Amino acid sequence: MSDLDPRARNETVTIFERSRAGRRAFVAPEPDVPEAPLDELLPESQRRERPAELPEVSEPELVRHYVTLSSKNFHLDEGFYPLGSCTMKHNPKLHERVAALPGHARLHPLQDPEYAQGALELMWRLQGALGEIAGLPHVSLQPSAGSQGELTGLLLTRAYHEDRGERRTKVLTPDTAHGTNPATVTMAGYQVVKVGTAPDGGVDLDDLREKTDDDVACLMLTNPNTLGLFDRNIEEIAGVVHDAGATLYYDGANLNAVMGVARPGDMGFDIVHFNLHKTFTQPHGGGGPGAGPIAVSNRIEPFLPAPQVVRSGDGSFELDHDRPKSIGKLRGFQGNFGVFVRSYAYICSLGGDGLEEASKVAVLNANYLKARLAEEGIGEYLPIAFDRTCMHEFVLSGSEAKRRLDLRTLDIAKRMLDHGVHPPTVYFPLLVEEALMIEPTETEPKERLDHFAEVVRAILEEAAEDPQIAKNAPYTTPVRRLDEAGAAKRPVVRWRPSQENPGDPDRARKAPASGSGAM
Amino acid sequence: MSDLDPRARNETVTIFERSRAGRRAFVAPEPDVPEAPLDELLPESQRRERPAELPEVSEPELVRHYVTLSSKNFHLDEGFYPLGSCTMKHNPKLHERVAALPGHARLHPLQDPEYAQGALELMWRLQGALGEIAGLPHVSLQPSAGSQGELTGLLLTRAYHEDRGERRTKVLTPDTAHGTNPATVTMAGYQVVKVGTAPDGGVDLDDLREKTDDDVACLMLTNPNTLGLFDRNIEEIAGVVHDAGATLYYDGANLNAVMGVARPGDMGFDIVHFNLHKTFTQPHGGGGPGAGPIAVSNRIEPFLPAPQVVRSGDGSFELDHDRPKSIGKLRGFQGNFGVFVRSYAYICSLGGDGLEEASKVAVLNANYLKARLAEEGIGEYLPIAFDRTCMHEFVLSGSEAKRRLDLRTLDIAKRMLDHGVHPPTVYFPLLVEEALMIEPTETEPKERLDHFAEVVRAILEEAAEDPQIAKNAPYTTPVRRLDEAGAAKRPVVRWRPSQENPGDPDRARKAPASGSGAM
Amino acid sequence: MSRYTSVTDQDLEAMLGAIGAGSLDDLFEDIPESVRLNRPIDLPAGRSEQEVNDHLGALAGRNRHCDAEVSFLGAGMYDHYVPALVDNLLSRSEFLTPYTPYQPEISQGGLQVMFEFQTAISELTGLPVANASVYDGPSAVAAAGYLAKLETRRGTLVTSRGVHPHSRAALRTHAAGYGMTVEEVPLTAEGATDLEALAGAVGDDTAAVFLQQPNFLGTVEELGELAEAAGGSGAIVVCAADPLPLGILKPPGEQGVDICVGEGQTLGNRLDFGGPSFGFFAAGERFLRKMPGRIAGETVDVDGKRGFVLTLQTREQHIRREKATHNICTSQALNALAGVVYLSWLGKRGLVELAELMLRRTHYAREALGLEPINPGPVVREFAVHVPDLDGLFEQARTEGVNPGYRLARDYPEYEDGLLVAVTERRTRADIDRLASLVRERERVAA
Amino acid sequence: MSRYTSVTDQDLEAMLGAIGAGSLDDLFEDIPESVRLNRPIDLPAGRSEQEVNDHLGALAGRNRHCDAEVSFLGAGMYDHYVPALVDNLLSRSEFLTPYTPYQPEISQGGLQVMFEFQTAISELTGLPVANASVYDGPSAVAAAGYLAKLETRRGTLVTSRGVHPHSRAALRTHAAGYGMTVEEVPLTAEGATDLEALAGAVGDDTAAVFLQQPNFLGTVEELGELAEAAGGSGAIVVCAADPLPLGILKPPGEQGVDICVGEGQTLGNRLDFGGPSFGFFAAGERFLRKMPGRIAGETVDVDGKRGFVLTLQTREQHIRREKATHNICTSQALNALAGVVYLSWLGKRGLVELAELMLRRTHYAREALGLEPINPGPVVREFAVHVPDLDGLFEQARTEGVNPGYRLARDYPEYEDGLLVAVTERRTRADIDRLASLVRERERVAA
Numbered sequence A, B: 001m002s003d004l005d006p007r008a009r010n011e012t013v014t015i016f017e018r019s020r021a022g023r024r025a026f027v028a029p030e031p032d033v034p035e036a037p038l039d040e041l042l043p044e045s046q047r048r049e050r051p052a053e054l055p056e057v058s059e060p061e062l063v064r065h066y067v068t069l070s071s072k073n074f075h076l077d078e079g080f081y082p083l084g085s086c087t088m089k090h091n092p093k094l095h096e097r098v099a100a101l102p103g104h105a106r107l108h109p110l111q112d113p114e115y116a117q118g119a120l121e122l123m124w125r126l127q128g129a130l131g132e133i134a135g136l137p138h139v140s141l142q143p144s145a146g147s148q149g150e151l152t153g154l155l156l157t158r159a160y161h162e163d164r165g166e167r168r169t170k171v172l173t174p175d176t177a178h179g180t181n182p183a184t185v186t187m188a189g190y191q192v193v194k195v196g197t198a199p200d201g202g203v204d205l206d207d208l209r210e211k212t213d214d215d216v217a218c219l220m221l222t223n224p225n226t227l228g229l230f231d232r233n234i235e236e237i238a239g240v241v242h243d244a245g246a247t248l249y250y251d252g253a254n255l256n257a258v259m260g261v262a263r264p265g266d267m268g269f270d271i272v273h274f275n276l277h278k279t280f281t282q283p284h285g286g287g288g289p290g291a292g293p294i295a296v297s298n299r300i301e302p303f304l305p306a307p308q309v310v311r312s313g314d315g316s317f318e319l320d321h322d323r324p325k326s327i328g329k330l331r332g333f334q335g336n337f338g339v340f341v342r343s344y345a346y347i348c349s350l351g352g353d354g355l356e357e358a359s360k361v362a363v364l365n366a367n368y369l370k371a372r373l374a375e376e377g378i379g380e381y382l383p384i385a386f387d388r389t390c391m392h393e394f395v396l397s398g399s400e401a402k403r404r405l406d407l408r409t410l411d412i413a414k415r416m417l418d419h420g421v422h423p424p425t426v427y428f429p430l431l432v433e434e435a436l437m438i439e440p441t442e443t444e445p446k447e448r449l450d451h452f453a454e455v456v457r458a459i460l461e462e463a464a465e466d467p468q469i470a471k472n473a474p475y476t477t478p479v480r481r482l483d484e485a486g487a488a489k490r491p492v493v494r495w496r497p498s499q500e501n502p503g504d505p506d507r508a509r510k511a512p513a514s515g516s517g518a519m
Numbered sequence C, D: 001m002s003r004y005t006s007v008t009d010q011d012l013e014a015m016l017g018a019i020g021a022g023s024l025d026d027l028f029e030d031i032p033e034s035v036r037l038n039r040p041i042d043l044p045a046g047r048s049e050q051e052v053n054d055h056l057g058a059l060a061g062r063n064r065h066c067d068a069e070v071s072f073l074g075a076g077m078y079d080h081y082v083p084a085l086v087d088n089l090l091s092r093s094e095f096l097t098p099y100t101p102y103q104p105e106i107s108q109g110g111l112q113v114m115f116e117f118q119t120a121i122s123e124l125t126g127l128p129v130a131n132a133s134v135y136d137g138p139s140a141v142a143a144a145g146y147l148a149k150l151e152t153r154r155g156t157l158v159t160s161r162g163v164h165p166h167s168r169a170a171l172r173t174h175a176a177g178y179g180m181t182v183e184e185v186p187l188t189a190e191g192a193t194d195l196e197a198l199a200g201a202v203g204d205d206t207a208a209v210f211l212q213q214p215n216f217l218g219t220v221e222e223l224g225e226l227a228e229a230a231g232g233s234g235a236i237v238v239c240a241a242d243p244l245p246l247g248i249l250k251p252p253g254e255q256g257v258d259i260c261v262g263e264g265q266t267l268g269n270r271l272d273f274g275g276p277s278f279g280f281f282a283a284g285e286r287f288l289r290k291m292p293g294r295i296a297g298e299t300v301d302v303d304g305k306r307g308f309v310l311t312l313q314t315r316e317q318h319i320r321r322e323k324a325t326h327n328i329c330t331s332q333a334l335n336a337l338a339g340v341v342y343l344s345w346l347g348k349r350g351l352v353e354l355a356e357l358m359l360r361r362t363h364y365a366r367e368a369l370g371l372e373p374i375n376p377g378p379v380v381r382e383f384a385v386h387v388p389d390l391d392g393l394f395e396q397a398r399t400e401g402v403n404p405g406y407r408l409a410r411d412y413p414e415y416e417d418g419l420l421v422a423v424t425e426r427r428t429r430a431d432i433d434r435l436a437s438l439v440r441e442r443e444r445v446a447a
């Protein structure tokens, strides 16, 4: 039977197990300098005794190994990917082309600004565009991702308060907040204080007022929040926070809902981070790279990281390292420039109206899918958590499916894999039981949304007859459900040669999972 | 059950069926010239009345459509591809990079040679390398593929004879010849005369002598021939042909066996074609592009196609269009330059020894696999057609498998698809019953050869128990055996909109194979 | 051992052992000593990837490509914008590395692409059937000649001088093989095919007549009239067409043309100094079983599932051998893929928008240059003008990074001072005005 | 409608109908009027792909990249050759477009890549466990500081001035958050970390000590001695290392280093004007459950089939929230993929060959320049020298297309006339000799 199994043909073998002593994909360039004996150049004490055990494979087999691995990934160019909070929008191929231009890809980060004017102008233009979109005047592109943007925001908050001689100790985060928010609070040396959620899904104003005192340094908010709901009371919230002298931080992961419609700055936020790998379509790469630029108000500006890209009188662009009040550097050089190129290209392609259209269609798609999933046969099993018009995403509860069909959200998600669609984000936000967080994004056509609704319906109908099918799903994936508990209990986090000495060219062939049968 | 079927997720829908009126992936650049009314610019008589029915899709769906299609192809970077006579050797990724350089990819074919010196030098160097490898002094890169190289060779032969006042009418081809040889003979206005094969797999010398008269213009030979055997009598053969005043043509499809070991020119051949997409690793692209340069002896040189790349006294490179005796042009411009870039890069990477090593390992791999397939359990069902040391490929006969297992070569090939290896060339050459023509190439490691042998063994063992399994194979491919007879009887060679008028945006949704279920 | 091979010493030993050979050289014993090379190939030693990359980069650096100057060169290949998704899709191993799809069950991607390509070409040309590609435009013209021979058994081919010089050359070269003569019909003083001369040239022995739309000078031909005059005595009417202008031009298939062929480079393919690109070949139903090259057809599998195969292979060399309708085997599948992806990217409206942009810019350019036109009538994408001081213009323009276009004299002695100027969506109004100002400058110099 | 969205008028109507909304704007009713923008975003209008392509091309054209000059710039990122297969693999949608592998059953490609990456980093550093990447080298250093705080609860961090200035800056910036002070230990007159000063600086409140191998000046540090002095009082010894020299240098893990971090750009990543690249983070077994970032682990599925998952997630923000060992979420998976593919391309022997080539060229260059060295001892890939006429050298060199390297004064006032020269396999002997002759020329001018 296993011969009939399409998976039989790609057994799992690591590149290390494919290694055979003597093979090579690399040939060194001509040695053109004197072959001085190494011990004249390196002290014995610092010389490696045996080479690192890297694989020895030819180029053809190296390519096949990674091409075969790639085919085991589900990806955005394959199908629907409604992973809530991740904004899996289409990644235009143009962006990869322009990012690869030698003038971008082969530019050294310490190149004299005089010879990097194009790069600095691109960053300067991107700063301007992000500032306009956020409604805040000053931008730093440096942070490497959203979570580093958050940390930057809190370090700026700290610097701001300390500059005013204040030492505040607490940061407020709603109980719907993404995990990076509280984690960031701790890293920034603050103490987390949770704020509750009101029946309408927004911030519980009374709870907020009660917890906001002059020991509070900041309130971190996502708006629309992780329930996909826009907080109608945003102005009151801003008022409460500002009256207490605290800063208001905007987690920009959900910015894709409001571009051109409303701006965090106009809502009263002091600091905003952007996820360029979400709203501005940097490909996610299986977990990065991304970039988390921040935009801030005038009172925060003095503390921004160094260097800043500035335009000097003669119209040329400079890197300003001389920022006495700056919090310093979060990372090396000027940030993830390669990401800036893609996001800038995206902004150029869409323009102002295009960005506004993107947000409006994102919200349209979410509300349409929400309506389809409220239909009879689905809605009674997966009720919407907070029944309001949603923004770019929405959250369903699997509570009823669990109660009435003995079907957990995890089972529904795993069964989706057999249907060739990526499951939504599950079990987040925490306050929704058996949550399914669904974000279709604006680049999905109606057919994909309809198909997803039909898949959900089919899974629920199937479960009504036999829940076991979903409980044992998936069936058609390269592997089936994996033993995660076992993996954590006895962690195997690197490959090790089997018994035989690693030098033994035959080790791989002897190794269980390998051998020619593994081709 | 179909839900469990991995194929359910990629229904077959053409890009035309995905079309929805109003969608677009293309946005036109700013119109920057006066919007003159079209009827002032185009006569009514020549204006199109209704637009061509091209698909209307967004970029994201366009990308997904073709990415999904691509995943239905088996390819060389996925696994073993021993397709006899096709030399499916690894295609180095470097070649795609250098071919894409703007200086190559964006160079206009009519650019003044003064501004195309790099391209002309590359062609000149490639000509030199091919001449040295073939052992013939003059090279034309113009032919687009092997078969056009063959036609060029016969047109040169015709011009050569006519220049000497002779009108010959016949061309000899062995019965083992590839189909393009006789087809070319006819296109070149000659008559095909078949020469038989001797018991040792070489040309039947007696038959050759008998059929070689002064009406014979040329003998087209492949050496090693399509049986993978080197003709030991090549010198006698050349003698016979030359004594009759005919030319000796070398079909270079099998050159991968003898680079650096023996040269067609030294064997007495007058004209050689190369398949750059075989021996010199131009990727096959699912059926091209390729290139079929030719190398010729001095007596043939005057008739070579125009233009020729020449080096002038001052070391600069020119295109010589002034060739009074030239047969003219086979195609546009200078040939498939993009292919030349890749093959030249390949020659630079390997160098003289590397090319020789390539041939030697190709022959080693073929003989090793031949030995593995002669083992008990395989050899008795798939005997070797001509039991000699083979060169880069060899031919087995499925006669015994058919007789003893009721298993046809076609069934063996189809069953291989379930094992994730590409079948050999089947039912060619014609003189071998139920032929399997196997060419592993030098870039395959021993493990892949061993695995292939095990696959063949497994298929034969399985068939011994139940031949039906193979007869109904494949099972795990995107589609199973297809109705080719039906396709030829009622040819459907283009998509047509269903009943509804093509303009109807809903047509695709209504079309049977389409609709959202088809995502 | 090279970086592309894998035979370790252990492998070599084991493999020779299994073969029963003592050494690698034993495997070559069938090759007579007398024909052995017995010396290393006389080529430079192999180099590292980095060195080869740099060497090829240095060569490429000595070519002036279309981004390095403002170029109005056309004459058969044109500088169009190729969208990034074409490069990305063509770089996928799944499309780049397979052979011709002989095993349809594992080649549905490539086969469906061929089917979609055939559909798109059929739509553009207005003819019901198309193949999956031939080598290029000129060889497509030659292939049409061969088909005409097989179909009509007549002896002569007649072609307008408006057909691309390379197409006419390829036609002559091939015709010399299959034994036909080629006659040319001149152009009128307005640079269009001479209707009367054409009518006069066609006779009972004419197997086929060749036209081009737009013709080599960019003239929009009166295709209907010409086809009527050409087809009268039973000759097959062949039209070579540029696929992009077909977005707004009346399809040849609607004007009495039997076979429409053409150069596909303009459809998402690179210039590549002349190749690889692809040729397309579309025709009336009756020619289906005489067409050259691969044709994909729709069918179903044993489960009734929709699928595609190479069909009507009894036309082809590997089945019919000397009786094949053409000898072509490897053609241009990857380039045709670029073609259909590009056309799907343009889409129904995009193709029209692009063609109209080209049309308008062509006419704008002809006026802006203010030179005496060779073909004063309707033109698209290209036009020809008389330039009093052609050498002077080139000399100055080239030093200023402008390439004025193609000198007609090379192929048309009758247009001694002729310049052929091509315009695409890549050449902005500013580019055109720059060429125009150069022209005026030369005029001042001359005056 | 933009080219990335698909809502036709029919779609819009149908969708609003299903929603029960009258218009798109109805969907935004929750947003208070008072915070609405109510005007278009003030940005240029959208442009066609061709126009955006040309605009970005024009910007890129105004940067002088490493192929446009002979550059000896290093100081943290280096111009290494990236093999073509890395670009090709990274361009595959299968690797480029997925999110973090939250669904392991359909993410085995990405997860196995992480596992292989962790193995390669473990081999290079000589430490048993590694994570799947952090942002970059400097933030990896800062992350090690945070781990040290969680582990030791001590208050100060001590760093050698041989650690990259950006790493020290990032450490200070982060430490200001998690409330620790950072002390610096000077370099000796030979440009190595001052052993005694280091020993003196370390105390009972020292949470971690930071070293770099080779250090910022290219000096090969006596890591063993330093680690011994540093670790004495229970401080965690952290070493930042350049992975390529580790091919020939004794692994930090074998010399008493607890945590080895570093910048991964040199492993198959582009320069990209500073990012994205990746940082790696390797440590002793005991730190496994305190590591930052993703970690892939091997396991089996319900059929007993080998597979990989994200493991030990209880360290991470999405599970542990405020108790997480770090806040990192999105990291640098694609860059780490480039890293492991590059290392597999180099292979066991290639890494050594490349590192030895760099070592020899570095020493050759230092001699060829004939300038007074700042760090006369063993160096690899980089070295520092005093240049009497630094401005003059730069002025002339830049006009001749040579970039002499990095001016140390920017980060090290103590090396006012200091030049940091980096050498890779991209800089040939000829390139080095060219810089040397420039240096001598300046000396003649000065004399």
Ligand SMILES: Cc1ncc(COP(=O)(O)O)c(C=O)c1O
Pocket: A085, A086, A145, A146, A147, A148, A178, A180, A181, A222, A226, A251, A253, A254, A275, A290, A292, D328, D329, D330
């Ligand atoms: C709401 C929210 N905040 C913050 C983050 C963290 O962003 P990053 O992954 O770029 O660090 C995410 C990403 O998942 C998010 O969804």
Ligand SMILES: Cc1ncc(COP(=O)(O)O)c(C=O)c1O
Pocket: B085, B086, B145, B146, B147, B148, B178, B180, B181, B222, B226, B251, B253, B254, B275, B290, B292, C328, C329, C330
């Ligand atoms: C022996 C032989 N001759 C000629 C050819 C024709 O070459 P091409 O496909 O390049 O026209 C082939 C290709 O299959 C072949 O194998």
